[in-house]
Amino acid sequence: MMNNFLVLPMVAPLLTGIILIFLRSNVMLQRILALVSIVLTAGAGVYILERIQLEGILRLDFGGWMPPYGILFVADSFSTLLVLTSSIVTGIVLLYSFASTARAEEKMFYYPFIFFLLAGVNGSFLTGDIFNLFVCFEVMLLSSYALITLGGRKVQLVESIKYISINVLSSWFFLLAIAYLYGTVGTLNMAHLSVRVAEVGQGPLLTVISLIFLIVFSLKAGLLLYFWLPGSYSAPPTAVAALFGALLTKVGIYAMFRVFTLIFYHEPEVTNTLIGVMAILTMIGGSIGALAFQDIRQIVSYNVIISVGFILIGLVVSTDAAFQGAVYYLIHDMISKALLFLLAGTMIYLTGKAKIAEMSGLIRNYPMIGWLFFITMLAIAGIPPLSGFIGKVLIGQGAIEAKAYVLLGVGFLSSIFVLYSLLRIFLNSFWGETIISEDDERPLKKGMAVPVLLLGVLLVVLGFGPEMLAPYVSDAANTLANPEIYIEAVMNGKD
Amino acid sequence: METLITLLVGVLVTIAVYLLLSRNMIRVILGTAILSHAIHLLILTMGGLKKGGVPLIGDEPADYTDALPQALILTAIVISFAVTAFLLVLAYRTYKETGSDNLDTLRGVNDE
Numbered sequence: 001m002m003n004n005f006l007v008l009p010m011v012a013p014l015l016t017g018i019i020l021i022f023l024r025s026n027v028m029l030q031r032i033l034a035l036v037s038i039v040l041t042a043g044a045g046v047y048i049l050e051r052i053q054l055e056g057i058l059r060l061d062f063g064g065w066m067p068p069y070g071i072l073f074v075a076d077s078f079s080t081l082l083v084l085t086s087s088i089v090t091g092i093v094l095l096y097s098f099a100s101t102a103r104a105e106e107k108m109f110y111y112p113f114i115f116f117l118l119a120g121v122n123g124s125f126l127t128g129d130i131f132n133l134f135v136c137f138e139v140m141l142l143s144s145y146a147l148i149t150l151g152g153r154k155v156q157l158v159e160s161i162k163y164i165s166i167n168v169l170s171s172w173f174f175l176l177a178i179a180y181l182y183g184t185v186g187t188l189n190m191a192h193l194s195v196r197v198a199e200v201g202q203g204p205l206l207t208v209i210s211l212i213f214l215i216v217f218s219l220k221a222g223l224l225l226y227f228w229l230p231g232s233y234s235a236p237p238t239a240v241a242a243l244f245g246a247l248l249t250k251v252g253i254y255a256m257f258r259v260f261t262l263i264f265y266h267e268p269e270v271t272n273t274l275i276g277v278m279a280i281l282t283m284i285g286g287s288i289g290a291l292a293f294q295d296i297r298q299i300v301s302y303n304v305i306i307s308v309g310f311i312l313i314g315l316v317v318s319t320d321a322a323f324q325g326a327v328y329y330l331i332h333d334m335i336s337k338a339l340l341f342l343l344a345g346t347m348i349y350l351t352g353k354a355k356i357a358e359m360s361g362l363i364r365n366y367p368m369i370g371w372l373f374f375i376t377m378l379a380i381a382g383i384p385p386l387s388g389f390i391g392k393v394l395i396g397q398g399a400i401e402a403k404a405y406v407l408l409g410v411g412f413l414s415s416i417f418v419l420y421s422l423l424r425i426f427l428n429s430f431w432g433e434t435i436i437s438e439d440d441e442r443p444l445k446k447g448m449a450v451p452v453l454l455l456g457v458l459l460v461v462l463g464f465g466p467e468m469l470a471p472y473v474s475d476a477a478n479t480l481a482n483p484e485i486y487i488e489a490v491m492n493g494k495d
Numbered sequence: 496m497e498t499l500i501t502l503l504v505g506v507l508v509t510i511a512v513y514l515l516l517s518r519n520m521i522r523v524i525l526g527t528a529i530l531s532h533a534i535h536l537l538i539l540t541m542g543g544l545k546k547g548g549v550p551l552i553g554d555e556p557a558d559y560t561d562a563l564p565q566a567l568i569l570t571a572i573v574i575s576f577a578v579t580a581f582l583l584v585l586a587y588r589t590y591k592e593t594g595s596d597n598l599d600t601l602r603g604v605n606d607e
Contacts, residue, residue: 131567138574145581149588157589158601161520164585168527168578169515175534175571182564183541 006060006073008044009083009122010136012037017115027106031098034111038091041118045084048075049472057479057489059128067128067490068192074128074490078327078476081469082254083125085331088458089246089338090118092451096342097239099447100349105150105237113150117143117243124251128490130181131188133255134174137220141167144248148236159235166228170219177212184209191490194263194483202266210264210271217259221252223312224278226305230289233304234297238345241297245304246338250330253308257315257326262483268318276316280410282309287417291424294355296344299421303340303380306414307333313407314395322398323477328469329391332462336380336388339455340422343373346452347429350442356425361434365441368449370430372456377426379459381419387462500540507533520586520596524579531575535568 016037023030052058052075060073075083094114101110120140127133145167148160182188184205185196197206215225222229233244260271286305293299311333314326346369351359363370379386382393392415399408462469479485507529514526542564548556590596 131570135570135574138578142574142577142581145578145585149585152588152592154592157585157592160585161582161589161598161601164578164582165515165523165527168582169530171574171578172527172530172534175531175538178567179534179538179541182538182567188563 003058003060005044006048006058006075006126009041009048009087010073010119010126012041012044013115013119013122017112017119020112020115021109024107024109027103030106030111034094034115035091037115038087038094038118041122042084042087042091045080045087049077049080049084052077052080053471053475057486059490068187068189071132072128072189072490073126074191074486075126076476076479076486076489077472078257078480079125079254081327081331081472081476082250082334083122085334086118086121086125086247086250089334089455090114090243092454092458093239093242093246093338093342095454096242096448096451097237099445099451100239100345101237102151108150109146110150113143113146114243116140117147117247121247121251125254128190129188130190130193130259131178134171134178137174137251137255138171140248140251141171144244147240147243148232150240151237153235156235159231162228163232166219170216173212173219174216177209177216180209180212189490190258190262191487194487195491197263198266202264206264207267207270210259210267211274213259213264214256214271214274217252217256218278219252221249221256222282222305222308223252223256223275224282224285226282226285226308229305230293230298230301233301233341234295238342238349241345242338242341245301245341246334249304249308250334253311253330256312257480260315261318261480262486265318265483272316272318275312276404276407279309279312279316280407282306282312283410283414287414287421290417290421294357296347296354296356296425296429299356299425300337300340300344303418303421304337306418307337307380310392310395310411310414313399313404313411316407317395317398317402317404318481319398319401320477320481321394321401323480324473325391325394325396325398327391327473327476327480328394328466329388331469332379332387332391332459335455335458335462336376339372339376339452339459340380342448342452342455343369343376346444346448349448350444351436356428359429359435360432361430361436363430364434365436366444368453369444370426372452373422373426373430375456376459377419377422379463380422382415385463387459387466389463390466496544497540500536500544504533504537504540507536518598520589520598523598524582524586527582528575528579531571531579535571535575538564538568538571 020030057076061070120136123136145164149156219225233241283306286302289302290299311326311329314322348354379388382388511526511530514522542561546560547558550559550562
């Protein structure tokens with residue numbers, strides 16, 4: 001059977017990246033190729049999603065090696081929805097970077113690195129092998145190292161040293177966990193791992209290994225171990241920061257969902273309780289950070305952290321409704337965080353200032369940016385009928401079903417802090433007397449306005465029409481809640 | 496043999512942690528390099544050191560050695576090599592820009 005198209009979401013960006021390296025001097029051609037390729041990648045995502053609804057979970061065994069021996073790609077609704085969303089978000093961020101990126105950086109392999117990053121992200125979503133997950137993480141991280149330093153400003157260099165060091169350490173923990181896991185159960189295929197772990201029982205040893213995985217993914221996702229995140233995410237140029245905020249932490253969250261619903265789901269008293277405590281502390285810490293800082297980029301980065309904690313409530317309570325909510329919220333969060341970073345970057349570009357106290361009355365100069373910011377704020381806070389609402393309701397419903405009232409309370413309180421922290425930006429920067437005279441007003445580039453508007457439209461559409469996604473999301477949640485579906489498709493599925 | 500290698504891994508990790516905790520940027524980078532060597536040895540040990548013959552079709556020894564850890568290490572070595580190279584260049588650039596290789600002086604730089 002021909003499942004070869006499964007590899008497209010990873011290979012298309014990878015090949016595009018390689019081709020773009022050779023087109024270094026021709027920026028126009030780079031841009032056109034980049035757009036074509038991203039449309040193709042997103043198209044492959046849509047096609048795979050439709051095929052999954054018809055045929056169930058798809059897999060591709062590389063080189064014809066049957067599981068559990070070979071390396072394989074597995075596409076279920078959960079991973080493909082995320083692949084699709086990240087491709088779309090990357091496409092829109094690419095559009096933005098056409099307008100915002102300096103010519104010199106465009107010639108210094110900016111687009112190839114974006115595509116390598118996307119290849120790593122999509123690969124992490126699709127892979128069915130835990131070592132391959134490590135490799136895809138590294139592909140993603142290496143491109144992010146290059147992107148964060150591109151431009152070579154002092155603050156970028158200093159922040160990237162910390163960013164890279166902490167990621168090298170977490171990759172080390174990842175390898176450590178894989179080594180222990182391989183030494184204990186002797187396999188690396190995730191479905192096979194699940195079978196083996198279920199056979200021998202998840203004893204204390206395996207639980208400890210699962211906690212090492214938890215450390216790794218928490219570092220990547222910014223769950224409690226988020227100390228590196230605000231600094232690193234406010235250093236790079238706007239478009240890159242938007243990609244980081246939208247995609248990188250989500251890959252960590254995805255890995256956590258995958259590992260703790262598929263492999264280590266036998267000891268929820270230990271693992272889920274710990275994740276729950278970490279999620280609560282993350283939301284509290286993120287809320288404090290979001291209120292404490294004056295710099296918009298810092299505030300926005302702390303908003304990323306709060307949402308990480310919130311999504312993981314879905315994993316902790318592990319009911320069907322909560323999984324659905326988490327999937328909805330992940331999709332919403334990728335789009336809204338990209339939009340938020342782009343808006344913050346646009347504000348900084350327009351005013352030349354980064355502190356909220358130094359801006360005022362922007363809505364008079366740039367009404368579109370102002371209203372978009374307002375809509376984004378409402379969407380992230382979860383006001384119906386915008387896109388954050390459905391995710392929050394379903395996660396809340398799941399938390400009530402599981403009687404996790406503390407999580408529920410902290411989760412919804414954190415929404416208020418999110419609203420307040422963004423409202424602070426809105427009141428300070430958009431309202432009030434305008435301080436930019438008409439002569440000094442910097443024109444808003446069309447190339448910046450259009451992508452931001454596109455993301456805003458996506459948020460509204462997602463808010464008004466979650467039914468469009470409903471069949472895919474419920475299938476994704478169903479697979480998360482019943483790991484045997486995934487295992488069956490990988491171990492016994494016809495090829 | 497496995498016990499010895501495990502002890503060696505422990506020694507390497509100790510050295511690496513000591514280096515990682517120092518303030519000098521080059522020492523930190525060397526620390527990450529040693530750390531990755533330690534984990535490669537650990538993966539090798541986890542698969543079991545030489546237990547039998549070469550896993551080739553044709554030879555028929557009674558027992559095969561697991562070849563998978565070697566494939567894993569090969570991948571991991573390439574990755575850690577790339578990251579270390581990148582880090583060294585980055586450290587050099589940072590030193591030229593800031594005139595310091597002391598991590599204490601590189602804390603919380605305010606954007607000008």
